[in-house]
Amino acid sequence: MSVYKEMLLLKRDFGGLVILFVMPLVLIVTITLIQDSTFKSVTESSIPILLVDNDKGAISKTVKENLEESGSFEIVTKIDGDVVNETVAKEAVFKGKYQLAIIIPENLSSDLQLKVNQNVLKIVNNLGMEETSIVVEDKKVGTKEVKLYFDPATQLTFKNAVKSAIDKMISQIETKSIYAAFQDQLGEGNEPIFEQESFIVFKEIMPKVNDKEILPNSVQHNVPAWALFAIFFIVVPLSINIVKEKGQGTQIRLITNPVPYAVIIAGKTATYLVICMIQFFLMVAVGVYLFPYLGLPVLDVQGKLLLMSIVALFSGLAAIGFGILLGTIAKTQEQSAPFGATSVVILAAVGGVWVPVFAMPKIMQHISQISPMNWGLNAFYDVLLRNGSLLEILPEINLLLLFFIGTITLAIGYDKKKRAV
Incomplete structure (x- = not known):
């Protein structure tokens, strides 16, 4: 029922839901076209x-x-x-x-x-x-x-x-x-x-699969990077909905039910995790099916989709945990929405979504190591560009899972302390 409630809330905000799916797709197509054109202008034209x-x-x-x-x-x-x-x-x-x-x-x-x-x-x-x-x-x-x-x-x-x-x-x-x-x-x-x-x-010696060289391109960099950005952008609607529930008294009614608060959080997690995975698969579909028609390289996910899905799943958990923590702490929508959007942009910038980490100053390279987007991006690159196995992406997955557990624990602890006062 908690999942059903979350689905109803999202259904009533159809415009926001459309933006949640359409905005990342427009963003990934635009950015990839620009970067690919820039790359070609330097190397081919x-x-x-x-x-x-x-x-x-x-x-x-x-x-x-x-x-x-x-x-x-x-x-x-x-x-x-x-x-x-x-x-x-x-x-x-x-x-x-x-x-x-x-x-x-x-x-x-x-x-x-x-x-x-x-x-x-x-x-x-x-x-x-x-x-x-x-x-x-x-x-x-x-x-x-x-x-x-x-x-x-x-x-x-x-x-x-x-x-x-x-x-x-x-x-x-x-x-x-x-x-x-x-x-x-x-x-x-x-x-x-x-x-x-x-x-x-x-x-230059390039990595090979089946005696065929793997040549990195703009699509392999942009699809995972902007898929992560879309996944973490779930922080904004999630935190807003939690603040709405507090303002409308819905949270009080939910707490009075004989159901642990963890179950309510689990309902939110399951619902928004489904949305994150839909976003991810839409991004992959654009890379595989749409990009070739736009004159861009096709995204090769053969034999890699399962591992990429695992990375997206744990990245979604990290984003949801952050959104729940922000919604629990924020008192008004004016606090949660701007802070959520700004923090996602900062995490993306620090994590290497816009500028490669190796091109950053030394101090920023160290700071990037604490960004969950950086963990997810490295895991995606391990799968797509380095032919990494599940064992090789386990460190990043563990960090994303620990981030989710840590933020959820803080959210539950803060909520209990606030209600006790």
Whole structure:
């Protein structure tokens, strides 16, 4: 009967019930589309960048070719038919029309070649080898600057990635120039005497299932994250209903019945747990069936749905326990509703739903460990991304269960103390 009562309360607030189910679905679709589009814009689409070539030599040609071959950039050298200079490029970037401008200085290729030849010639002479017929100009070559102008709104990660890529590119060009200079000084004939291929290379090893690599995508991150957010948002209607019962005198009538208060709480827990699981399965259904039609990756839950459901179940218990504690302590709806919504947002932010925990400051990384959303999210990631078993997600499940038991115990204790007074 306690469950039936809770169902009646929810049925009478049909608008709130619709929001409870529809809002998370709209949220997960919107956020995933935005993040996936952002991801594609960086990795798949070409970003137009300005290139001012004051060198007109081999290095600027190589830089341009490498940038074009990367597929990440579209080289722009003219605006409205006019060749771009440094002043125009700087103004265009700082106004946000372009994200990046690369300024290659004058005589970069010739000066680099001269500097390399001078250094190589010194080494050859110090080794006591005879000087060759190659004449090297005795001219002091200063440091050359390849200037990078970034849009002020550009993210730091993008800046660092571009600077690292260009620095690597220039270093490779310098290395090849040094090898070529030694070739000219020491070698005879056209065949290279130095092997110029990279000796050290990097290879990313991805986890595999059935000899197939698992590639994480935006859907695998967003579905569990926003499913947790939806589950914990149950705190708001749950706490409001408890406050309503206290205000309307319903709780007093329930307490006077020969039924333990734990049974009343059990009725609320069972009812809202069903709602949490419906929310979770709706989120999963969106990831599996709707996302492919929107051009997003499909959520692969094959062989993982049972463990994901277990994580969602215990996450729901943690959210319900928090909602019951908040409803028990709050005296008015004006207290429970804003505090409930705000606390869920804070738990989501701290727990890694919005920003990955590893990207947070050290102190926030430690604080995130006490967020139940962080426990649930880690358990979901263990299942979806790390192919974890039930044994591996037990620590997070135990934490969620202890959180539920702790909040319910506090709620019952607070209610007894208040009624005793």
